[in-house]
Amino acid sequence: MTGPTSPGDRRFGFTDVELVAHPTVFASDLFRGKVVLVSGGGSGIGKAIAVLFARLGAHLVLCGRKPEKLEAAVALLRGLGSDVDAMAMNIREPDEVESLMERVWSRHGRLDVLVNNAGGQFAQPAIDFTVKGWKAVIDTNLNGTWYMMQAAARRWRDRDQAGNIVNITATIERGLPHMAHSTAARAGVIYLSKTVAVEWAPLGIRVNCLGVGAVESSGFAQYSEEGRKTFYESNPMRRPGDVWDVVEGCVYLAGPSGKFITGEVLTIDGGQQMWGDFWSAGRPDYFKLG
Template identity: 65%
Template sequence: MKSAETQHPKFGPGDEALAALPTVYRDDLFAGKVVLVSGAGSGIGKAIAFLFARLGATLAICGRKADKLEDCAEKLRALSGREVLTYPMTIREPEQVDAMLSAVWERFGGVDVLVNNAGGQFAAHAMDFSVKGWNAVIDTNLNGSWYMMQGAAKRWVEQGRPGNIVNITAAIDRGLTGMAHTTASRAGVIALSRTLAI
């Protein structure tokens, strides 16, 4: 049986496991690169940040909970020996996104990879969504992802440098019971990604 630090029964690998999971990638694959991961205080975002740290990246992580971000950052610093910038904020507020991106650009001079991982949802019957609940999910998952993408892209254009965006969404092709708000918002992000790619 695995320890709680190694394996969480509900949420997957713990911090020790994230630091040691086998990978097919070269250790220095992202050396000299700056990677910004949203929603990195826990879950998938945290796992993504751990992998990029192991691959040599300098990290900036943002999310809503300062304590979770700093806990993650401490472990990333110990793992990589590199600076990790934390920035508590919500992606659903364009002013907060702009301030966070400005702070990252000021500290590191830019970003090479933006991982749009932050998002949120709650399970409910479609007929039971309140306007506030619907808008909260759409604002976070769709609008927040857009604010991050556009903000980073504008800075890349101003600097005359390339950049990369990875959008984490959900497998929505067959629908998700109790998640109409999520499927609507994530479909928007998928279509947006495909459109911007061309």
């Protein structure tokens, strides 16, 4: 098992072999018979989350925009003995979200956990955002997450079933330069979650967020070399976390361990929210140290 990579290492995240074999603190039958839906489950953190739920006995449903990635993830999960289904779709489209939820309930008759992991952004100074770029990030990270939340909650309500939502967000307390569109959306998701956690408590629905900081995953490769260097300086531990930190945090919130937790943000960032200086597109000359 390899540890966190160095700033110059081009391989980020765990391999499939490592995901399947990595030790976990959770019991192997923790989610036996439960149905878990993971958006953005074809790659990166989403796939890693799906792998652990599969290892813990869950039936998996994956969704994402790229069929080829979903097919590869399905093959991996079935190799673990998991009952898994996948649907290529776009969470920005409410009609496609409705079709996905109908498929889940038609096949399984229930949904126990919804993990909203799908999202996307790009590193750029906010002053240079185009209208199209801004809308794309807001539509995916905020609106798409909401469509998934509401569609699941309505079905839980109408069928008198309990529900559980974990929204994967980011560490945003200090802001994230070059990610203004994403922080706006993620902040919206966090306070949306806190609000509906109260509204939906009488329905037996828990809603929580998982705030991710400097964690190496396959998505980390999108940043420039200079941006990645600041990533390693973004928390007082002076190192990144790994995807397993996020995965086990997600299971903690979704499982019996989180049964009295709702409206909360579990932050996994090595202390980034208190200290750090992360510039995803590289630190501008004005802010360079020394």
